[in-house]
Structures are given as C-alpha cells and as structure tokens.
Amino acid sequence: MKQHAVFLMGPTASGKTAAALAVASQFPVEIVSVDSALVYRDMDIGTAKPTATELASCPQHLINIVSPEESYSAAQFRSDALTLINEICRRGRTPILVGGTMLYFKALHDGLSDLPQADGALREEIEQAAREKGWPALHTDLAELDPEAAARLNPNDAQRIQRALEIVRLSGQSLAENYNKRSPLDETPLPFLRIALEPSDRAVLHERIAQRFDAMLTAGFEQEVRKLLTQYTLSPNMASMRCVGYRQMWEYINGEIDFEQMRFKGIAATRQLAKRQITWMRQFKQTWPEVQTVDCLQPDHQAQILEQVSHWALQQQ
Incomplete structure (x- = not known):
C-alpha cells in the first residue's frame, strides 16, 4: 500500500x-x-x-x-x-x-533540525540558576546571547528559555542558525x-x-x-x-x-x-x-x- x-x-x-x-x-x-x-x-x-x-x-x-x-x-x-x-x-x-x-x-x-542533544549537567546548571534568580533573569541572559530568540519568548516561559539557553550555549550559535541546519x-x-x-x-x-x-x-x-x-x-x-x-x-x-x-x-x-x-x-x-x-x-x-x-x-x- x-x-x-x-x-x-x-x-x-x-x-x-x-x-x-x-x-x-x-x-x-x-x-x-x-x-x-x-x-x-x-x-x-x-x-x-x-x-x-x-x-x-x-x-x-x-x-x-x-x-x-x-x-x-x-x-x-x-x-x-x-x-x-x-x-x-x-x-x-x-x-x-x-x-x-x-x-x-x-x-x-x-x-x-540537527540540534545539540540535551546535556544533563548544563540543564541542571540552568535550572539551579532559575531557582536562584528566576526565569525572567535567565531570559535577560538569553537576550545577551541571542536577542532574536529572546524577543520571541515570554520572560516566564521556563521550558522554552531553558532549551534555548541550552542550545545556544552548547552550539555557540543562535537559535535561528541551529534550526536552519x-x-x-x-x-x-x-x-x-x-x-x-x-x-x-x-x-x-x-x-x-x-x-x-x-x-x-x-x-x-x-x-x-x-x-x-x-x-x-x-x-x-x-x-x-x-x-x-x-x-x-x-x-x-x-x-x-x-x-x-x-x-x-x-x-x-x-x-x-x-x-x-x-x-x-x-x-x-x-x-x-x-x-x-x-x-x-x-x-x-x-x-x-x-x-x-x-x-x-x-x-x-
């Protein structure tokens, strides 16, 4: 069939x-x-x-x-x-x-897209930072690394901020560059x-x-x-x-x-x-x-x- x-x-x-x-x-x-x-x-x-x-x-x-x-x-x-x-x-x-x-x-x-695999140690580091500073602060961190990605995300959207930070930090490239792969x-x-x-x-x-x-x-x-x-x-x-x-x-x-x-x-x-x-x-x-x-x-x-x-x-x- x-x-x-x-x-x-x-x-x-x-x-x-x-x-x-x-x-x-x-x-x-x-x-x-x-x-x-x-x-x-x-x-x-x-x-x-x-x-x-x-x-x-x-x-x-x-x-x-x-x-x-x-x-x-x-x-x-x-x-x-x-x-x-x-x-x-x-x-x-x-x-x-x-x-x-x-x-x-x-x-x-x-x-x-060919995105970096999840990294347990980095993810825990990001979550710990969120517990200490809050997700809006991590959203600000993301804005410094990838302003375009941060502009599309709510400052309290924990799941997407976490993954975006993970991808950008692991790859050294913006989210858009990663998705275009x-x-x-x-x-x-x-x-x-x-x-x-x-x-x-x-x-x-x-x-x-x-x-x-x-x-x-x-x-x-x-x-x-x-x-x-x-x-x-x-x-x-x-x-x-x-x-x-x-x-x-x-x-x-x-x-x-x-x-x-x-x-x-x-x-x-x-x-x-x-x-x-x-x-x-x-x-x-x-x-x-x-x-x-x-x-x-x-x-x-x-x-x-x-x-x-x-x-x-x-x-x-």
Whole structure:
C-alpha cells in the first residue's frame, strides 16, 4: 500500500477527537494522536483524553505510552509516527493524525533540525540558576546571547528559555542558525491531506475552553493530580507537569495560589495555548500547499471533513 496520511489539526477545544471519530465511523482508518500530553499514562482528566469507550471504538495510537516521569520528544514522535503510518497503510487502512501539538506535525512533515542533544549537567546548571534568580533573569541572559530568540519568548516561559539557553550555549550559535541546519532530505515525502480546524469566532472558543476546564474540575482533576504526586516521583520542571492545567493545579496543591487563582490561570493558559496553536496553523498555510480550513464552529464541520477525506481517499487508491 502507498504510504499516505491525513492531518487533522486544531486548537484545544475545537472538537478534533469527535471529528476524527466521525471519520472513523465512516472509513477504515486508524487514529494516531499528535498530542504531547496524551502520551502520559494516568493523566486523563486534565488532558481531555478520549474516554475508554472512545478508545475502544477505533484503533488509536501514541496514547498512554510513557510514564509522567519520562519525557517524549518531537524526534521520538516522528520516528513512531512514520512507523505507524507504514503499518497502518499495510493493513489497508488510512492513518489520520489528530491533535494540537503543532511542533509534532511540523517535525513529521518537514523533518527536524540537527540540534545539540540535551546535556544533563548544563540543564541542571540552568535550572539551579532559575531557582536562584528566576526565569525572567535567565531570559535577560538569553537576550545577551541571542536577542532574536529572546524577543520571541515570554520572560516566564521556563521550558522554552531553558532549551534555548541550552542550545545556544552548547552550539555557540543562535537559535535561528541551529534550526536552519535541517537538510531538505529530512522532509517526509508522503502525500498528506491537511485539514485545519479553526474557529471563526475566538470568543466562542474561549467560552468552550472555560466550560471544559470547569468540567475537568468537576470530574476530579484535583484528585487526579494529587494521586499522580503520590504515585510518581515528579517535579514541576518535568514535561508532564508543565502541561497546561497541571502546572496551575500543582501550584494550587502546593499552596502557592488559591482555588480561584488556579482556575483563572488554568483557563488563561489554555487560551494562550489555543492562540499559539492557531498561529502555528496560519504559518503552515503559508508554507504547506493545499491546507484545507474548516470552521469548527459550523454545525456541519464534521460533514465537511468527511467529504474531504472521502474525495482524497479515492485519489490515493
């Protein structure tokens, strides 16, 4: 079977899972999750993970594959996704890659830059400096080494500041110079149908985000995180605990903020995530041919996706 795949991209709360399952009800597909939070076991409520019934309704991959104590990189995703695409196509099915981790989509589609490998000693040195001076101070340090990279980062974005400092200090080059090292041979020469779910009214998406966060709280999100903290050896700097919602719940459980602050910060962080995801998709439209945009707020958006998948699937036969 010829290798091919469908991309179904969208911001958080845009209805990606429901749309993918609608496709699965009509076509022989298998879903590959493109979500850096769904990879973690026992993180179900705060990640809006598909329910047991939804997971059983269609083969779904790259969900519940690592411990919250572990990390999972874009390079690992790319390798796993390419293997899965090949296996799914061999089974005579269509892989549909669904999620909102846009870096993963880009890694799969365009390949990866030849970045320096993580250095444990340097990372600990950076984290220790952050504990002593705070991340805004390290953001200032980054600005001295790479002003362009620092200008794109929030002074409190610990994860990105840490990695940027690590790359610049290990390589002696700017972030842009490192990212430009990727070879065109790394690009994935597969036919993709690229569908972007995008809301026509950002305010409606924001209301969905707030409603979903409140539903998570009602469903026992706090209890889930408390259980994680007893079941695993975790720290706030781990990738799993930097996930939107989990970071704010950690602060609440640790007594750093009260419940209302946690709720406010959790919803605000999720809105910021959605904003970044939409920005990514708009950039994709400039560089990738034929990205199909579907308004996720339209009542017939699932029917539109089904029609596009049906037409494209016929072309791949």
